[in-house]
Amino acid sequence: MRDPAVFYITTAIDYPNSRPHIGTAFEKIGADVQARFQRMEGRSVHFLMGNDENTIKVSQRAEELGVEPQAYVDDMARQFQDVWKALEISNDDFIQTSQERHHLGCRKFIQAVYDAGHIDKRAYTGLYCTGCEAFKTDKEIADGKCPNHPNLALKEIAEENYFFRLTDFSDRLLAHYEANPDFIQPESRRNEIISLVKEGLYDVSISRKGFTWGIRVPFDDDQTIYVWFDALLNYITAIGYGTDEERFNRLWPADVHVIGKDITRFHCALWPAMLMAAGLPLPKRIFGHGFVYNKGAKISKSAGTAIDPMEVFRIHGADPFRYYFMKECPFGGDGNYSDERFAEVYNADFANNLGNLYSRTLSMCVRYFGGTLEGAGSIDPTAWRSGLDLDRLVAELRTLIGNFSYSAALLKIWLEILDCFNRYIQSTEPFKLIKTDPEATKVVLVNLAEAMRVVAILIKPFLPSTAETFYRSFNFGDARAWSDVGYADIPNRPTIANLTVTAPLKDGKPTPLFPKIELNPTAVDV
RNA sequence: GGCUGCGUAGCUCAGUUGGUUAGAGCAGCGGUCUCAUAAUCCGCAGGUCUCCGGUUCGAGUCCGGACGCAGCUACCA
Numbered sequence: 172m173r174d175p176a177v178f179y180i181t182t183a184i185d186y187p188n189s190r191p192h193i194g195t196a197f198e199k200i201g202a203d204v205q206a207r208f209q210r211m212e213g214r215s216v217h218f219l220m221g222n223d224e225n226t227i228k229v230s231q232r233a234e235e236l237g238v239e240p241q242a243y244v245d246d247m248a249r250q251f252q253d254v255w256k257a258l259e260i261s262n263d264d265f266i267q268t269s270q271e272r273h274h275l276g277c278r279k280f281i282q283a284v285y286d287a288g289h290i291d292k293r294a295y296t297g298l299y300c301t302g303c304e305a306f307k308t309d310k311e312i313a314d315g316k317c318p319n320h321p322n323l324a325l326k327e328i329a330e331e332n333y334f335f336r337l338t339d340f341s342d343r344l345l346a347h348y349e350a351n352p353d354f355i356q357p358e359s360r361r362n363e364i365i366s367l368v369k370e371g372l373y374d375v376s377i378s379r380k381g382f383t384w385g386i387r388v389p390f391d392d393d394q395t396i397y398v399w400f401d402a403l404l405n406y407i408t409a410i411g412y413g414t415d416e417e418r419f420n421r422l423w424p425a426d427v428h429v430i431g432k433d434i435t436r437f438h439c440a441l442w443p444a445m446l447m448a449a450g451l452p453l454p455k456r457i458f459g460h461g462f463v464y465n466k467g468a469k470i471s472k473s474a475g476t477a478i479d480p481m482e483v484f485r486i487h488g489a490d491p492f493r494y495y496f497m498k499e500c501p502f503g504g505d506g507n508y509s510d511e512r513f514a515e516v517y518n519a520d521f522a523n524n525l526g527n528l529y530s531r532t533l534s535m536c537v538r539y540f541g542g543t544l545e546g547a548g549s550i551d552p553t554a555w556r557s558g559l560d561l562d563r564l565v566a567e568l569r570t571l572i573g574n575f576s577y578s579a580a581l582l583k584i585w586l587e588i589l590d591c592f593n594r595y596i597q598s599t600e601p602f603k604l605i606k607t608d609p610e611a612t613k614v615v616l617v618n619l620a621e622a623m624r625v626v627a628i629l630i631k632p633f634l635p636s637t638a639e640t641f642y643r644s645f646n647f648g649d650a651r652a653w654s655d656v657g658y659a660d661i662p663n664r665p666t667i668a669n670l671t672v673t674a675p676l677k678d679g680k681p682t683p684l685f686p687k688i689e690l691n692p693t694a695v696d697v
Numbered sequence: 698g699g700c701u702g703c704g705u706a707g708c709u710c711a712g713u714u715g716g717u718u719a720g721a722g723c724a725g726c727g728g729u730c731u732c733a734u735a736a737u738c739c740g741c742a743g744g745u746c747u748c749c750g751g752u753u754c755g756a757g758u759c760c761g762g763a764c765g766c767a768g769c770u771a772c773c774a
Binding site for chain 2: 183185186192193254337362365376384398399402432441445460499506507510511518523526534539579582593596598601680683684685
C-alpha cells in the first residue's frame with residue numbers, strides 16, 4: 172500500500188512541434204494549483220510534466236531546420252520550461268520522452284505486455300505518401316491527396332506491425348468505471364468514455380517499421396514503438412519504472428492525470444488497459460479539462476491590435492494571467508479569452524479589489540502608526556470577520572479546490588472574504604476614528620493585517636507571488652515561515668507581540684501591485 | 698452522417714433529487730466616503746430561462762421534436 176501522504180499528479184506531455192500555447196498553459200496552471208494546494212495540505216507532492224518527443228513530426232521538423240532531432244527537442248524542452256517557469260508552474264520533474272529513463276521503461280513495459288500475450292503481429296494497411304515517406308492518417312489527407320505532395324498518388328501499403336489487444340479489456344474497463352465513479356472526471360467525460368467502450372474498442376497498432384527516431388521494440392529490432400503506447404508510459408517511466416523500482420512503488424499509482432478533454436479516450440480506455448495488461452495498478456483519477464477559445468483575439472487580429480494571450484503574462488505578470496483563466500474558465504468546461512475581458516477582470520478583481528486592499532491597509536498602518544502596531548499580539552483580530560463563518564468557508568474551499576472547481580473557489584474568496592474585508596474598513600472607518608481614538612484605530616488595523624494574512628493563505632495555490640507579497644507585507648514570517656503555511660493555519664494567527672509593516676514603501680506609501688489597465692476609448696460609429 | 702455536450706440578464710456564468718416573487722460577478726445608472734490604484738460602500742435597473750409540444754397540482758429543472766453553437770469520430774493541449 173502506497174503512503175497516503177504521497178500525491179502524484181501529472182499533466183499531458185506536449186508535442187514540441189510548436190511553442191506552448193494558451194491551451195497547454197491552461198492545463199499546466201490548473202494542475203499547478205492542485206499541486207500547490209496539496210502541498211499546503213501537507214501531502215508529499217510529486218508533480219510531473221514533460222514533452223512528447225518520439226513522433227515522426229519531430230524528426231521531420233528537425234530535418235527541415237537542419238539540426239539533429241535530439242538537439243531540436245532539447246532546445247524545445249528548454250523553451251517550454253522557460254514558459255512554465257515564467258507562469259510559476261511548480262513541477263518537480265520534466266520528462267523528455269527521448270531520455271534514456273523513458274526508453275528503458277518503455278522497453279521493459281512493452282516486453283512485459285508482450286510476454287503476457289496481449290500483443291501480436293498483424294498486417295496493417297494504410298495510405299502511404301512516397302513524398303513524405305510516411306503513412307497518412309485520414310486527418311492528414313485532403314481530397315484524397317497528401318497536402319504536402321498533391322501531385323503524388325497515395326499508395327495503399329500493407330505492413331507487418333504489432334497490435335495491442337485492447338478489445339480484450341472492454342469488460343474489465345467497464346467494470347472499473349462502474350466500481351470507481353470518480354475515475355473519470357468531470358461526469359460528462361465519464362459518460363462519453365463509457366459509451367465509447369460499450370460501442371466497441373479496436374485493437375491498436377503500436378509499432379512502425381523503418382524509423383530511426385523513436386524507441387526500438389525489444390523483441391523486434393526493425394520496429395519502433397508508436398506514439399500513444401510510448402507517450403502514455405511517461406507517467407511511469409518518469410518515476411522509475413524500469414530504472415528505479417523502489418521509487419516507482421513509492422509514487423505509483425498517480426492520484427490524478429490532468430489532461431485535455433480531447434485525449435480522454437487514450438487516458439481512460441487505452442491507458443488503463445495497458446496497465447492491466449502489464450499487471451500494474453491504475454491511476455486513481457483522470458481529469459479532462461476544457462478548452463480555452465480565443466474569440467476576442469481572433470476578432471481584433473484583423474484590426475491588428477490583438478495581444479497573443481501568451482504575451483499577457485509577460486506584460487501583467489503571471490498571477491493575473493493565472494487568475495483570469497482559473498476564474499473565468501471553469502476547469503472542467505470551456506472558456507474564452509479576449510483582451511477586453513482580461514482588462515475588465517483585471518481592473519475589477521485585481522486593481523480595484525485585491526491590490527487596493529493591500530494599498531489602503533498598509534498605507535493606514537504607516538500613516539497612523541509609523542508602520543508598527545505595538546501590542547498587536549494581545550488584540551483580538553477576529554472582528555473583521557464577524558458574521559462570517561470562516562471555518563465553514565475554508566472547508567468548502569478545500570472541497571472545491573480538491574475537485575478542480577477553481578472558478579467557484581475564487582468567486583467565493585472574492586465574494587465572501589475580500590468583500591467582507593472592504594466592508595469592515597467601510598463600517599469601522601479607521602480614517603475617521605484616528606482623529607478621536609488611536610487605540611480603537613489600532614485594533615481595526617490589527618484586524619486588517621490579520622485579514623491580509625488570511626487572504627494570503629487562501630490565494631496561495633492560485634496566486635503564489637501575490638500571496639507571498641501579502642504575507643510578507645507584515646512580519647508574520649517571523650513566527651511562521653511562508654513556505655510552511657497552509658489552509659490549516661488560517662484560524663491560528665501566529666503569536667507576534669508587535670506587527671510591523673515590512674512591505675517595501677516609496678514616500679511612505681506602498682507601490683500599487685496592479686496598476687489599472689487603461690481601456691482604449693472605444694471607437695464610436697457615427 | 699454518427700456520438701456527446703451546451704443554449705438562463707448587455708457580457709461571463711450559478712441554479713442541488715422538478716416546489717414559494719429565477720441568483721451572482723462584471724459592465725450600466727443614481728447616491729456615499731476619502732485610508733486607497735477616481736478605488737470603497739449603499740442602492741437601482743436589467744431575464745416569455747432558444748422555440749414548439751408533452752408529463753405533472755407545479756418545469757430553467759423530466760420526456761419528444763425543431764433551430765443554433767461546440768467538441769469528438771481512433772496519433773493536436
